Amino acid sequence: MSIKEVDYIWKNGELVNWEQANIHILTHAIHYGTGVFEGIRGYWSGDNLYVFRLEEHIDRLFESSKLYFMDPGYTKKELSEATLELLRENKIESDCYIRPLVYRGYGKIGLNPLEVPVDTAIIGFPFGKYIEAEGARCCISSWRRIPTDVLPPESKACGNYINSVLAKVEAVKNGFDEAIFLDHDGYVSEGSGENLFIVKNNVVLTPPAYSSILIGITRDTVMKLCNEMNIKVEERPITRTELIHADEAFFSGTAAEITPIVEVDHHTIGIGDIGKVTKKLMETFHEMVRGKTLKHTDWLTPVYS
Known part of the structure; x- marks a missing residue:
């Protein structure tokens, strides 16, 4: 899955320039896999971009977050609206891939993550086929x-x-x-x-x-x-x-x-x-x-x- 750079990602309530979307090397999720995510598709119809089953994907993101004791810090409606805002700000007029991510950030190292802050981000970029072969x-x-x-x-x-x-x-x-x-x-x-x-x-x-x-x-x-x-x-x-x-x-x-x-x-x-x-x-x-x-x-x- 190749990455096509866009102008912004959304992180913790703000639009951040693509080049500045960095995290600390001691981010908990890098070391222990303590994050959850979704993969969502957007489809370009020729005159509009449609996000497919956004509500169901955000629901599952919250279910995954709950299992790992992580609060995304935003409501489902807020994350859905943030997704649409991000796509508009990036002026995407093609098929695209959207990845909301909730993860343990920087704060402590070790296997108990409960006191480590939770970060929430959304990435969206143009995307075509995942498996290139016809079969x-x-x-x-x-x-x-x-x-x-x-x-x-x-x-x-x-x-x-x-x-x-x-x-x-x-x-x-x-x-x-x-x-x-x-x-x-x-x-x-x-x-x-x-x-x-x-x-x-x-x-x-x-x-x-x-x-x-x-x-x-x-x-x-x-x-x-x-x-x-x-x-x-x-x-x-x-x-x-x-x-x-x-x-x-x-x-x-x-x-x-x-x-x-x-x-x-x-x-x-x-x-x-x-x-x-x-x-x-x-x-x-x-x-x-x-x-x-x-x-x-x-x-x-x-x-x-």
Whole structure:
């Protein structure tokens, strides 16, 4: 994910010049991963910028913050308005990526962070595709997804993503685009930063919450679209063999959007290209997020009104 510099970031209630958005080397979150974040997409329609499911993302940011005893210091409404203000001040007129971040800052070092100040920041910059390939070539990672009794995978905590980094680097070094985790029972969990779906006999299947997944907002979007399009969708454990034998497979996520999976461990998935169900979901998704359809306009927050 390349970074395209803009004029400002938002930090602790103020717009700060990009070059001055610095932190101290003893910031607690750098040493211990004590931060939580969200990834949010903005979509340019040609005449307006729409932030996709902003309310749900801010809700999850607050849930993650609560789990780690961090008060963002602002209301949900204030952070939503700050997000829109930041995008306007940066004059973004393209697809973009938005990252709100709540983290333990500078104050004390050590494993008890409760007296360390909490900082809140929002970053937003132009952004295109996360997975450049038209279809992702994947491997099953040798690393397992963190189980819920070790760290809560349903929280977007900074420290959780070291698990993802190990899997992603392993995949890239072995010539693949992306990694797929198994959970500790050996069932398919998710990608390094995406939820996963397969299609078998025109039924869409996705791992359940107890398979150590992040309960993704794009995942929820896909499941709702399936129901509206009369495509049967089920949450249930998926074996590694079922994944390889799937007619289609795809990732979902804020950055990944809907990305076809065409290969797993050198096994071709389906026809080795985007499948018909995946294609239909992708087309519907991209029309919706740019305001080209009347469906789910409540999921779109306009930036320029």
